[in-house]
Structures are given as C-alpha cells and as structure tokens.
Amino acid sequence: xxxxxxxxxxxxxxxxxxxxxxxxxxxxxxxxxxxxxxxxxxxxxxxxxxxxxxxxxxxxxxxxxxxxxxxxxxxxxxxxxxxxxxxxxxxxxxxxxxxxxxxxxxxxxxxxxxxxxxxxxxxxxxxxxxxxxxxxxxxxxxxxxxxxxxxxxxxxxxxxxxxxxxxxxxxxxxxxxxxxxxxxxxxx
Amino acid sequence: xxxxxxxxxxxxxxxxxxxxxxxxxxxxxxxxxxxxxxxxxxxxxxxxxxxxxxxxxxxxxxxxxxxxxxxxxxxxxxxxxxxxxxxxxxxxxxxxxxxxxxxxxxxxxxxxxxxxxxxxxxxxxxxxxxxxxxxxxxxxxxxxxxxxxxxxxxxxxxxxxxxxxxxxxxxxxxxxxxxxxxxxxxxx
DNA sequence: TCCAATAATTGACTGCGGTCATTTAATTGG
DNA sequence: CCAATTAAATGACCGCAGTCAATTATTGGA
Numbered sequence: 001x002x003x004x005x006x007x008x009x010x011x012x013x014x015x016x017x018x019x020x021x022x023x024x025x026x027x028x029x030x031x032x033x034x035x036x037x038x039x040x041x042x043x044x045x046x047x048x049x050x051x052x053x054x055x056x057x058x059x060x061x062x063x064x065x066x067x068x069x070x071x072x073x074x075x076x077x078x079x080x081x082x083x084x085x086x087x088x089x090x091x092x093x094x095x096x097x098x099x100x101x102x103x104x105x106x107x108x109x110x111x112x113x114x115x116x117x118x119x120x121x122x123x124x125x126x127x128x129x130x131x132x133x134x135x136x137x138x139x140x141x142x143x144x145x146x147x148x149x150x151x152x153x154x155x156x157x158x159x160x161x162x163x164x165x166x167x168x169x170x171x172x173x174x175x176x177x178x179x180x181x182x183x184x185x186x187x188x
Numbered sequence: 189x190x191x192x193x194x195x196x197x198x199x200x201x202x203x204x205x206x207x208x209x210x211x212x213x214x215x216x217x218x219x220x221x222x223x224x225x226x227x228x229x230x231x232x233x234x235x236x237x238x239x240x241x242x243x244x245x246x247x248x249x250x251x252x253x254x255x256x257x258x259x260x261x262x263x264x265x266x267x268x269x270x271x272x273x274x275x276x277x278x279x280x281x282x283x284x285x286x287x288x289x290x291x292x293x294x295x296x297x298x299x300x301x302x303x304x305x306x307x308x309x310x311x312x313x314x315x316x317x318x319x320x321x322x323x324x325x326x327x328x329x330x331x332x333x334x335x336x337x338x339x340x341x342x343x344x345x346x347x348x349x350x351x352x353x354x355x356x357x358x359x360x361x362x363x364x365x366x367x368x369x370x371x372x373x374x375x376x
Numbered sequence: 377t378c379c380a381a382t383a384a385t386t387g388a389c390t391g392c393g394g395t396c397a398t399t400t401a402a403t404t405g406g
Numbered sequence: 407c408c409a410a411t412t413a414a415a416t417g418a419c420c421g422c423a424g425t426c427a428a429t430t431a432t433t434g435g436a
Binding site: 097101104105107108109110111112115119123139141142146149150152153154156157160161163164165166167178179182183186187 | 299340370
Binding site for chain 2: 391392393394395396401402403
C-alpha cells in the first residue's frame with residue numbers, strides 16, 4: 001500500500017467528517033465528498049466499497065467514543081443508573097432517522113470477513129456490559145451474557161419506538177427503564 | 189375516485205405480486221412493474237408514494253396472512269409452543285435480507301397519519317399476543333402488555349442475529365427460546 | 377538509470393428511484 | 407349533448423450511487 005493511498009483516504013474521511021458536521025449524516029452526498037477532496041468519483045469507490053462503508057466508519061467512530069465513556073464509568077448498580085449511563089449513546093444513535101437505519105443495517109456482520117466498525121462496536125458493547133452483570137447485582141438465574149444480550153434487545157426496541165408516532169408519549173429513557181426493570185429485576 | 193383508478197392500481201399490485209413470486213422482493217424494479225402493467229412511470233408514483241409504499245403493501249399482506257394463523261391457534265402454554273407457533277412468521281420475515289430491512293424501516297409509523305400495512309401488523313401482533321399472557325400462564329409480576337412488548341423485542345433480536353455471521357451457530361428458533369425462557373419464566 | 381509490473385486515479389457511463397409540466401380521459405352542471 | 411372542471415396518465419427529465427476501461431503514478435529489479 002502506497003503512502004498516497006493513505007493520504008487520499010484520510011482526505012476523504014476528513015472531508016466527509018466536515019460535511020457531516022455541517023449538514024448531518026443523511027445529507028451527505030458522495031459527489032460533494034469527492035468534489036471537496038479533489039478526487040474523481042471512482043477514487044471514492046476504490047477506497048470504500050459503497051457509501052455505507054464510509055458511514056460505517058464515521059458512525060462506528062461515534063459509537064466507539066460513547067463506549068469509551070461507558071468503559072470509564074463504574075458498573076451501574078440500579079436500573080436507573082443503567083439507563084442514565086447509556087442515555088448519551090442512545091441519543092447519538094437516534095440523532096437522525098438515517099443514522100439509526102444505517103446502524104440497524106450494519107450492526108450485524110453479513111459475513112465474518114466483513115465485520116465493519118458498527119458491527120464491532122456491537123460486540124464491544126456486549127464485552128463491556130457483561131461485567132456489569134457478573135457481580136450478581138441484578139439477576140442470578142441467567143448468565144451475565146444473556147442479561148447483556150437482552151439489554152441490547154430492549155435498547156434497540158426503545159430506540160425503534162422512539163421513531164414511532166404511536167409511542168411518542170413516553171421518552172426513550174422512560175421506556176427503557178420499564179423494560180430493564182422487568183428484564184433485570186423480575187418479581188422485584 | 190374513478191373506476192379506472194382502482195383498475196390501474198389493481199393491475200400494478202397484481203404485476204408486482206407476480207414479479208415478486210418470480211424473482212423475490214429485492215429484485216423488484218419499478219420499471220419492470222410499469223412495463224408489464226402497461227402504464228407510464230409516473231402512474232406508478234401517483235398510486236404509491238414511493239417503492240417502499242408498494243413493498244409495505246405486499247409484505248404487510250404476507251405478515252397479515254401469518255397473523256391470521258396465529259389468531260386461529262389456541263393460546264400457547266409453554267415457551268416451546270410460543271416459539272413453534274411463531275416460526276412460520278419469523279421465516280417469512282427473514283426470507284430475504286431486503287425484506288427484513290424493509291420491515292424494520294416501516295414497522296414504526298413515522299407519523300400517525302401514515303400508518304402503513306406493516307406498522308399495522310405490528311400493532312395487530314401485540315393485540316393478538318397480549319391475551320396469551322392474560323391467563324397468567326407465564327409471568328404475573330408484570331402486565332400482559334409488557335410481556336408481549338418484550339417478546340416482540342426478542343423476536344426482532346433473534347431475527348437480526350439470524351443475518352449476523354457471528355451468530356450463525358444457533359438457529360433462530362433456538363435463540364428465541366433461550367430469550368423467551370429468560371423473559372417469561374424468570375427463576376424457573 | 378531505465379524498464380516492466382503493479383497500484384492508484386480518472387471521468388464518462390449505467391441503473392434505478394423519483395418528479396413534474398403537459399396531455400388525455402372522465403365527470404358534472406346547464 | 408356540449409362546455410367547463412376535475413382526475414388520471416404520460417414520458418422526458420433529474421439526482422445520486424455505483425462501474426469500468428483507459429490513463430497515470432509508483433515501485434522494485436536489472
């Protein structure tokens with residue numbers, strides 16, 4: 001791989017980042033990226049398989065930054081702390097309908113060979129939250145892995161309902177709290 | 189509304205249904221629909237807001253047919269029955285990656301005014317499954333609505349992981365069974 | 377230093393969803 | 407039965423992602 005390659009790629013990413021900062025993710029156009037970066041259309045697609053691959057990189061980086069914060073914090077002891085701790089991450093992932101759609105689309109790796117940034121963050125989310133459940137603060141009848149896995153399902157559900165007009169009465173955090181209480185503190 | 193309108197619309201839907209039967213949902217092209225239906229491109233879009241609106245109709249009808257089956261069956265008494273009963277529906281929704289993506293995208297109504305067929309089926313799914321939990325066969329510490337809502341979250345999670353290469357070891361049904369046991373039979 | 381061989385870049389082109397001013401057909405009232 | 411009005415249909419056109427044969431730059435060996 002040539003030095004030139006890295007430079008071009010870095011310029012594309014830098015330009016894309018700037019454009020996203022200006023107009024948001026959904027408004028990004030590959031034409032505008034290549035124009036500002038001073039390269040041809042084809043160059044973009046020799047660096048990224050498709051537009052989704054660039055989005056995967058940008059959004060994945062955003063999620064990762066939020067996971068860094070989660071990693072720093074002490075393990076939450078209550079459902080309320082669990083919800084509060086994850087609020088910034090949920091807000092980031094639902095900032096735009098387009099962003100949430102991309103995340104859903106790319107969160108599962110289609111093939112082992114093509115695990116992207118977002119799919120990686122979903123793995124990291126589990127690695128990071130499993131220890132929260134290993135101390136036995138919540139349930140003891142099921143594994144910490146399953147508790148974390150289920151939390152992920154409810155986080156996704158809460159975010160999905162956030163975009164649903166029929167469920168606008170409740171906030172995302174309040175909805176998640178209800179789910180997690182039922183999931184992590186059954187009978188209590 | 190004129191009779192002609194209904195005829196044209198019916199022809200578009202019939203052609204689209206036939207094309208889907210031939211090549212699947214993801215391969216459907218609006219150009220081919222209008223060509224076979226013998227109408228102009230613009231006619232398609234005066235009948236459907238966009239391609240998603242047609243897909244909403246076609247896929248929504250498919251889901252509805254499966255819900256009809258669920259409605260006929262007696263309320264399941266065990267997690268195994270719960271999983272077995274829903275297996276055909278899950279299989280339908282995951283028959284193609286494209287179909288699952290469309291369902292996720294359209295399952296939440298963006299506005300109360302634009303509740304489509306798929307969003308309606310998601311409401312119907314809840315209406316239909318809530319009674320399963322009202323007899324107290326499963327949990328009694330949380331409402332039947334919440335039990336049904338949670339089941340929906342886990343069904344979605346199980347389907348999403350179905351497309352994830354990292355989780356191919358387990359079948360969708362097996363995965364769902366694990367989730368539902370933990371969700372509906374805590375401590376048992 | 378020069379010459380293949382390889383890697384990177386180019387931009388005209390394609391596919392496909394979606395738009396809109398214009399034309400054509402149906403409907404209604406006199 | 408014939409305007410006048412409203413509804414439906416038309417197709418050339420646009421935006422934007424993605425392709426690929428041709429071109430240009432880089433590199434490693436003789």
